[in-house]
Amino acid sequence: MTNHRILIGSVLKPTNDSRMYEKIGKSLSLLANTEIHIAGLKSDRPNESNLHFYPIFCSKRISISRFFAPWKFLICALKVKPHTIIASTHELLLVTYLYKILFGCNFIYDVQENYFHNILYTDAFPSLIKPIIARWVRYKERVCKKEIDGYILAEKIYHLELVDRIKDPVLVLENKYVGIAPNTVKIVTIKDTFKIKLLYSGTIATSYGVFEAIDLVIRLYLKDSRFELTIIGFAPSCRELTKVKNRIASYPFIKLIGGEKPVDHTEILSAIKNHHIGLLPYRFNESTHLRVPTKLFEYFLNHLPVICSYNPTWKEYIETYQAGIIIQFNNLPPAVDILNQISNATFFTKGNQQNLIWEESKLQDWYKKYFLVASN
Numbered sequence: 001m002t003n004h005r006i007l008i009g010s011v012l013k014p015t016n017d018s019r020m021y022e023k024i025g026k027s028l029s030l031l032a033n034t035e036i037h038i039a040g041l042k043s044d045r046p047n048e049s050n051l052h053f054y055p056i057f058c059s060k061r062i063s064i065s066r067f068f069a070p071w072k073f074l075i076c077a078l079k080v081k082p083h084t085i086i087a088s089t090h091e092l093l094l095v096t097y098l099y100k101i102l103f104g105c106n107f108i109y110d111v112q113e114n115y116f117h118n119i120l121y122t123d124a125f126p127s128l129i130k131p132i133i134a135r136w137v138r139y140k141e142r143v144c145k146k147e148i149d150g151y152i153l154a155e156k157i158y159h160l161e162l163v164d165r166i167k168d169p170v171l172v173l174e175n176k177y178v179g180i181a182p183n184t185v186k187i188v189t190i191k192d193t194f195k196i197k198l199l200y201s202g203t204i205a206t207s208y209g210v211f212e213a214i215d216l217v218i219r220l221y222l223k224d225s226r227f228e229l230t231i232i233g234f235a236p237s238c239r240e241l242t243k244v245k246n247r248i249a250s251y252p253f254i255k256l257i258g259g260e261k262p263v264d265h266t267e268i269l270s271a272i273k274n275h276h277i278g279l280l281p282y283r284f285n286e287s288t289h290l291r292v293p294t295k296l297f298e299y300f301l302n303h304l305p306v307i308c309s310y311n312p313t314w315k316e317y318i319e320t321y322q323a324g325i326i327i328q329f330n331n332l333p334p335a336v337d338i339l340n341q342i343s344n345a346t347f348f349t350k351g352n353q354q355n356l357i358w359e360e361s362k363l364q365d366w367y368k369k370y371f372l373v374a375s376n
Helices: 018-029 064-080 090-103 115-121 130-144 210-223 238-248 265-273 294-301 312-321 335-344 360-375
Strands: 004-014 034-041 051-057 084-087 106-111 150-153 170-172 196-203 227-234 254-259 277-280 306-308 324-326
Touching (some): 004 090, 018 106, 018 360, 051 064, 084 090, 090 106, 115 130, 150 360, 196 210, 196 265, 196 294, 210 335, 227 265, 265 294, 277 294, 294 306, 306 312, 312 324
Parallel strands (some): 004 034, 004 084, 034 051, 150 170, 196 277, 227 254, 277 306, 306 324
16 A cells, blocks of 8 residues: 655745654655655754655755755655645745646645744834835745645734634644643742743844843843743844854853754753743734744643743733743833732643643544545
8 A cells, every 4th residue: 555645845944843753754754655745944854664754954044045946845745746745934835736737636834923023023024125025925825725635834913813824724823832731730930949040042133132131131131040041942134143142141040042943842841840030022013923832831830930021822821820920021020029920920720731742643533534534
């Protein structure tokens, strides 16, 4: 019997990306007689029995080679001959559309971001060309809609934000934690800790609050020398990374891991397990407002309390699990007040953590219902 082949692709996400590989890829690889092929930014992940990896990009975000990455993905598809292609970025929509027209396949769009908002409201591109690129992305999503067979949404809010660019069948599949929920409640307090290690993980960028995280730990350290900060992740902008390095150069209690290239997800999870407080100091931005970042699920499942900026969706999670404190990072309260909140709080006293676990069977059932039978 011929194996059912699924090709999952992105340009900027590494082939061992937590969503493409650890979540969607591994979940679908458990279906009978199924092969998973993942294309993306080059990583060191070796092939597994039914999981295969293809680097299609290995350069800077803004470079001429990025233009050729979608065509490398098309070449990869011609070799793999997939029954289903899951495009995990708008950059692969047109070549997947072309492949489907020419050779036939199931076409799924894994919407990881509202790219229209991201391009307009972040500093990823120069201001003059942002509206042009954003509208081009929206145009691609609208044109390809008629050939897309299904949508996976990483955020509930995308169902409303992209209402003119998606159609049924739609599966909302948040970036919840891959693992097993603990059987017992683990109540966390921090007041008697010898060191208080804060963690900023993920994208290192101004819009995600990296400088607010640095300012916070400096203030806290001046009041209590137990405080330390680890910044771990990837900085899309070399200019911003240089600013971060210059900002922390004279503070030995702040450590930077990564920056120039993506950090392996297992290393980030290890850092989460070895810190006391996670930081989500996001600045208000239309592109991130009401989104639930992957790190929130990862922090909560590892009983890492958070200090975060205000967001109504995050506030609901924090109250449900008694998992942290909310402050105004753009108008920091006195350090002594934050210290008192940290010292007097008891975290993770309630909430069902099973609700934070990656919904593997939900993805498998949806895929089998709409795509597996139709391809055999």
